[in-house]
Structures are given as C-alpha cells and as structure tokens.
Amino acid sequence: MTPSSAGNEPTDPVVARAAGDVVTAAPISFHGVGRAFGTGDAARLVLRDIDLEVAAGEIVAILGPSGCGKSTLLRIAGGLDTPSDGVVAIDGTVVAPFDARSAVGFQEPRLLPWRTIAGNVALGLPRGTARGAGRTHVSRLLELVGLADFAGHRPREVSGGMAQRASLARALARNPAVLLLDEPFGALDALTRLKMQDLLLDVHAAEPTTVLLVTHDVDEALQLADRVILLGNDEDRPGARIQQTIVVPGTRPRDRGSAELAELRGRLLDGLGIDRHGAARGVPTTTTIPHYPY
Amino acid sequence: MSKADAQQRSDAPRTATTPHTASVDREFAAPVTHDGLAIAAAGPLGPSGVDRPERLPGSGIGRQPVEASVPPASSGGRRRLVDRRWFRVVGGALIPVVLLITWQLVSTSGLVPVSMLPTPEMVWLAAVDLAERGLLGLYIAISTQRVFLGFAFGAALGLAFGAVVGLSKLGDILLSPTLGAVRAVPSLAWVPLLILWFGIAEDSKIILIAIGAFFPVYTIVAAALRHVDRQLLEAGRAFGLRGFALFTAVQLPAVVPSVISALRLALAQAWLFLVAAELIASSMGLGFLLVDSGNNGRIDRIFLAIIVLALLGKLTDSLVGLFERWAVKRWA
Numbered sequence: 179m180t181p182s183s184a185g186n187e188p189t190d191p192v193v194a195r196a197a198g199d200v201v202t203a204a205p206i207s208f209h210g211v212g213r214a215f216g217t218g219d220a221a222r223l224v225l226r227d228i229d230l231e232v233a234a235g236e237i238v239a240i241l242g243p244s245g246c247g248k249s250t251l252l253r254i255a256g257g258l259d260t261p262s263d264g265v266v267a268i269d270g271t272v273v274a275p276f277d278a279r280s281a282v283g284f285q286e287p288r289l290l291p292w293r294t295i296a297g298n299v300a301l302g303l304p305r306g307t308a309r310g311a312g313r314t315h316v317s318r319l320l321e322l323v324g325l326a327d328f329a330g331h332r333p334r335e336v337s338g339g340m341a342q343r344a345s346l347a348r349a350l351a352r353n354p355a356v357l358l359l360d361e362p363f364g365a366l367d368a369l370t371r372l373k374m375q376d377l378l379l380d381v382h383a384a385e386p387t388t389v390l391l392v393t394h395d396v397d398e399a400l401q402l403a404d405r406v407i408l409l410g411n412d413e414d415r416p417g418a419r420i421q422q423t424i425v426v427p428g429t430r431p432r433d434r435g436s437a438e439l440a441e442l443r444g445r446l447l448d449g450l451g452i453d454r455h456g457a458a459r460g461v462p463t464t465t466t467i468p469h470y471p472y
Numbered sequence: 473m474s475k476a477d478a479q480q481r482s483d484a485p486r487t488a489t490t491p492h493t494a495s496v497d498r499e500f501a502a503p504v505t506h507d508g509l510a511i512a513a514a515g516p517l518g519p520s521g522v523d524r525p526e527r528l529p530g531s532g533i534g535r536q537p538v539e540a541s542v543p544p545a546s547s548g549g550r551r552r553l554v555d556r557r558w559f560r561v562v563g564g565a566l567i568p569v570v571l572l573i574t575w576q577l578v579s580t581s582g583l584v585p586v587s588m589l590p591t592p593e594m595v596w597l598a599a600v601d602l603a604e605r606g607l608l609g610l611y612i613a614i615s616t617q618r619v620f621l622g623f624a625f626g627a628a629l630g631l632a633f634g635a636v637v638g639l640s641k642l643g644d645i646l647l648s649p650t651l652g653a654v655r656a657v658p659s660l661a662w663v664p665l666l667i668l669w670f671g672i673a674e675d676s677k678i679i680l681i682a683i684g685a686f687f688p689v690y691t692i693v694a695a696a697l698r699h700v701d702r703q704l705l706e707a708g709r710a711f712g713l714r715g716f717a718l719f720t721a722v723q724l725p726a727v728v729p730s731v732i733s734a735l736r737l738a739l740a741q742a743w744l745f746l747v748a749a750e751l752i753a754s755s756m757g758l759g760f761l762l763v764d765s766g767n768n769g770r771i772d773r774i775f776l777a778i779i780v781l782a783l784l785g786k787l788t789d790s791l792v793g794l795f796e797r798w799a800v801k802r803w804a
C-alpha cells in the first residue's frame with residue numbers, strides 16, 4: 179500500500195534514520211500521575227491516579243471521550259506539561275521539560291507558516307544531523323507521507339490533512355526513544371488514514387520505538403496497538419483515570435474482521451458509552467468523537 | 473504594506489494576531505494614513521476603467537479623471553485591474569494631480585490673493601532660486617542627515633529594548649514600567665531640557681528625533697514578541713529549539729511584519745520631530761526654512777518646504793517598503 183510496505187524488512191533504508199547514531203526505544207512509566215488545572219476554588223481535576231508501564235518498543239493506544247485528558251496525558255509524557263501529582267519517567271529518569279528523548283506529533287499540525295513543508299519537517303531532525311544526511315532523510319519522509327511534490331509549499335498552501343501528515347513526518351524525523359502522537363490521523367480520509375497507519379507500522383518495524391498514540395478511533399487502536407487503554411471519569415468523581423486496559427492479541431497486521439477483535443471493539447465501545455446496537459443497524463462502526471476545539 | 477498585511481491575514485487563524493495596531497500612543501497613529509493614501513486614491517476608481525493603457529496619449533496624466541468615467545468593461549482578465557502595477561501608480565497619482573490642477577486654477581483665477589496662495593509657478597521659481605544659491609540642497613541634506621541619524625539610533629535602541637522586554641519576563645518586569653512612564657511624557661516636553669543640556673547644536677536635535685523614533689519601535693516590537701503564537705513556540709521548544717535558535721526560527725519570522733510597520737511609524741515620527749526640533753532652534757534645514765519664511769512672509773517658500781517634506785517623507789517610506797519586501801522574503 180505504501181511505497182515501503184512491500185519490502186517490510188526491518189533494515190529498510192527507506193525508513194532508516196539519517197544520522198548513524200541509533201536511538202533505542204525506551205520504556206516509559208507513569209506513577210500516580212494526576213493533573214489539576216487552576217488553583218483554589220477554580221481548580222479542576224482532569225487526570226488522577228494514572229499508573230502505566232509501557233515497555234520499550236511497545237505501541238499503546240489511548241482512547242477516551244473528548245475532553246477527558248488524553249492530550250494532557252501525552253503532553254505530560256513529553257515534558258510539555260508537569261503533573262500535579264506523581265511522576266513520569268523515561269528509561270527510569272524523570273522526564274525533563276521538553277524532554278529530548280521524546281517527540282510529539284501535536285493534535286494540531288503546528289507548522290511554522292514561514293517555512294516550507296520540507297523546512298518544517300527538517301525542524302524535527304535531531305540536533306547535529308549533518309546537512310546532506312538531513313536533507314535526504316527529510317525527502318524520504320516526505321515521500322513516505324505522500325508529500326514529495328509539496329516539499330517547497332508553505333503550510334497555508336496545503337490542505338489540513340496534508341499539514342497533519344507533514345506534522346507526522348516531523349515527529350518521525352526525530353526518531354525518538356518515545357514517540358507521542360496525538361490523533362495523528364484525525365483529519366485524513368479513510369484511504370489515506372489506512373496508508374498512514376501502515377506507514378507508522380513500517381517505521382515501527384524498522385526502528386522499534388515506543389509509541390503512545392491518542393486516537394478516537396477504536397478500530398485504529400485495535401489495528402495498531404499492542405495494548406489499548408481507555409481513559410474515563412468515574413460517575414461520582416472528577417478526574418479521568420484508566421478504566422480499562424486491553425491487551426490486543428495477535429501480531430500485526432491484524433485481520434480487521436476477526437471475531438476476537440470484534441469482541442474487543444464491543445468492549446471498548448461499551449466503555450466509551452456508545453450503544454453498540456446502533457452499529458448493527460447501519461450506523462458506522464468507527465466512533466467519531468468530536469474534537470475538543472483546542 | 474500590502475504584502476505583510478495579506479500574509480498576516482492569511483495567517484490569522486493559525487497564529488495569534490500580531491499586534492499591528494498594538495497599543496501605541498495616539499500621536500503615532502497619524503502617520504499610518506501616510507500609506508493609506510495610495511489605497512484610498514485607487515479606491516474611487518474601483519473596478520471601472522478599461523485595460524487599455526496604450527490609449528493614454530503623451531504624458532496624459534491630466535486625462536485620468538476622464539478615463540475613470542469610462543463604464544466598466546467585462547472583466548474577463550485573470551488579474552483584476554486593482555492588482556496591476558500601472559493601475560496602482562496611476563491611481564496613486566490621481567489625487568495629487570487633481571490637487572495640482574485645482575491649485576493652479578484657483579491661484580491663477582484671482583479668487584485668492586497670491587500672498588495667501590502662491591501659484592505653482594511661484595513655488596517652482598522659489599525652488600530654483602534657492603537651489604541656485606545652494607541652499608535648497610544644503611537644507612535637504614542637513615535635514616535628511618538629522619532624520620537618518622536620529623532614526624537609526626532611536627530605532628536600534630527601540631529594537632533592542634523591545635526585544636528584551638518582549639522576550640524576557642525579567643526584562644519586562646524591570647523595564648516596562650519605567651519606559652512606559654517615559655513614553656507618557658509628551659515627547660516635545662524634552663525640548664527645553666535637551667537644549668539646556670546639549671545646546672542648540674546637532675546633538676539635541678538628533679536626540680529628540682531618536683526619542684521620537686524609539687517609542688513606536690519599542691512598543692510595537694515588545695508587544696509583537698509577547699504575542700507570538702504560543703503553540704508554535706511550544707512546538708519549537710518541543711523539537712529542541714532554545715534561546716537564539718528558537719528566536720531565529722520562530723519569534724523573529726513571526727514579528728517581521730510588525731517590526732516593519734514599527735519602523736515605518738518611527739520614520740514618520742522622525743520627520744515629525746525633525747521639523748519640531750528645527751522650528752525651535754536651528755539655522756539650517758527645512759524646519760528653519762519654514763520659520764524663516766514665515767517670519768519674512770515668503771509663502772512660496774513655505775509651500776516649497778511643505779512639498780519637499782512630503783516628497784522626502786514618501787521617498788524614505790518607500791525605502792522602508794523595499795526593505796520590507798526583502799525582509800519578508802528573507803524571514804517571513
């Protein structure tokens with residue numbers, strides 16, 4: 179499907195990194211993480227008691243209703259936000275502000291409007307990447323996300339979905355120990371979305387980095403992840419915590435039609451509070467939760 | 473202006489609004505119309521007029537009003553008329569030409585005595601006379617030099633202080649109350665003090681002009697830097713940019729359009745303060761020409777000085793416009 183999915187051996191030069199130094203995937207752990215915004219009476223608890231251990235090279239998908247704190251959790255993992263309680267550690271060391279070991283694909287593309295698409299992707303290259311190597315790496319990534327023809331365009335000259343793919347390429351360029359992706363495929367049409375999912379798996383196969391993936395698409399989570407966690411509030415208390423952890427069986431690529439996955443999908447949809455019988459009556463099975471207008 | 477403006481507009485949904493019209497002293501507001509004139513002049517023509525420049529015979533400037541009354545033709549062209557270069561030039565020259573003609577007609581008709589309104593010819597002769605005695609060139613040179621020196625010092629300091637206050641919280645806390653208070657002093661109030669301290673030589677004039685150029689640049693640059701899109705800054709930081717690298721990659725390009733408008737305002741301010749300084753105490757320069765002519769009842773020279781100031785102001789503003797084009801291409 180993607181240019182690279184035919185030859186899927188892990189050493190595929192297509193997705194091999196630019197610089198020679200190989201960054202190995204690192205485990206990331208959350209211990210009692212909580213986050214409240216505001217102070218005093220206005221304080222609002224968004225996350226509480228998050229305990230999660232993600233092994234090196236594992237892909238974990240984070241599901242949950244809009245506004246439950248998925249982006250917040252991801253930002254805390256990347257050192258863009260600090261938890262009110264608890265700690266997050268990568269490879270045993272507490273994450274630093276703007277931790278260099280992780281790379282973030284933001285929910286919004288956040289491209290610099292005055293740089294070309296290629297220039298924006300190059301922003302993701304690790305510091306000290308050689309010029310020539312960086313350039314080839316960027317053009318390979320642009321090809322992978324299908325933007326080779328738009329390398330010289332400005333962000334305002336490309337569509338929202340293209341901008342999102344550029345943003346994904348920028349995060350991939352970093353080749354981090356922990357890759358944090360916030361709804362990276364949210365703005366894509368169904369076909370491009372499938373291609374990008376395959377691309378992510380190719381990259382992961384070539385460079386097994388640890389991935390935390392926020393998504394609102396249950397099928398996407400089941401297709402990509404080793405484990406799916408479901409965030410949500412308890413009825414009587416503010417603050418979202420992990421409601422369910424589901425280990426997805428089988429190896430990727432998974433058969434989208436398998437009965438086992440169908441049963442897991444049902445459980446997750448239940449957990450999201452979606453009436454499953456609606457699906458049987460012809461409502462699309464992918465749950466599209468509106469985006470929090472960030 | 474148009475380019476930066478258009479760009480800002482198209483960026484609007486993505487970046488936080490750059491404070492183009494940031495809280496600037498009221499006295500800085502006037503020069504903005506400077507540029508607006510060209511646009512306003514092109515306005516009344518609207519999409520009328522036909523795309524037939526070759527029909528204009530000779531210099532043909534005086535014919536523009538006639539041309540403008542031609543009914544609109546079908547606009548099948550890909551570029552709209554108002555986007556065409558010749559149309560901008562012609563449209564911008566329209567009102568000056570109309571004014572010149574009206575002036576000529578009124579002043580020669582005898583409706584107004586020439587002691588109140590000299591004819592264009594008298595003003596021209598006054599210019600030739602002054603030029604022949606070597607004074608016109610000298611006055612223009614000395615005034616331009618004062619403006620450029622004052623502008624250069626004032627704008628450079630404005631950029632530096634604006635950057636410190638806009639980029640660093642500590643700089644903001646330490647400096648902005650004081651600078652705000654200094655800014656609140658009507659700038660001409662400095663004149664007696666400057667004259668006492670520095671005499672009526674060049675220094676006091678250049679310092680006054682520098683004060684006039686400093687505040688628009690400082691105010692706008694500090695505000696623009698403070699309002700750079702947080703999300704982009706965070707993205708830059710997340711990808712390992714710090715300090716100077718972050719500044720050149722994110723903050724500088726984001727504020728280039730505002731910096732240019734600040735420089736434009738500062739330049740207009742510099743001319744304003746030049747005349748103020750020269751009116752008060754000087755023996756050379758265009759401001760001196762104004763006072764001197766006023767004392768001697770030489771209304772033709774007063775008109776001459778005003779026209780020269782208008783031309784010089786517009787010319788230097790166009791230089792900033794060229795710089796703008798280059799800067800936007802280079803950074804933004």
Ligand SMILES: Nc1ncnc2c1ncn2[C@@H]1O[C@H](COP(=O)(O)OP(=O)(O)OP(=O)(O)O)[C@@H](O)[C@H]1O
Nearest residue numbers: 215224243244245246247248249250251468469470
């Ligand atoms: N900087 C902030 N200040 C105050 N409240 C915040 C801040 N950031 C997030 N919140 C609040 O935290 C809650 C969770 O926001 P978050 O963006 O993490 O949701 P989300 O799960 O990613 O939602 P979506 O699926 O719509 O993207 C929201 O209610 C939001 O109002």
Ligand SMILES: [Mg+2]
Nearest residue numbers: 248249285470
């Ligand atoms: Mg979110």
